[in-house]
Amino acid sequence: MTRAVRDEVPDNWSDQPGSKTRLFRDGVALFRELAVIHRNAANGSYSPPRAPDSPSPLRSSFPVWE
Secondary structure, three states, X not given: OOOOXXXXXXXOOOOXXXXXXXXXXXXXXXXXXXXHHHHHHHOOOOOOXXXXXXXXXXXXXXXXXX
């Protein structure tokens, strides 16, 4: 059985006083962005997936146990 390797990408986050999440508005915006990503993928805008044995450019230096 082959396990997928998940690379971790750091996220630079800071608290912004007064910022809020609006469930409906932000949910609609998220859905629209996902629809654009799906459309672009269907049109071939993104590079094809790499072969499983090729190294990932973001591969972590930590060992992976299987």
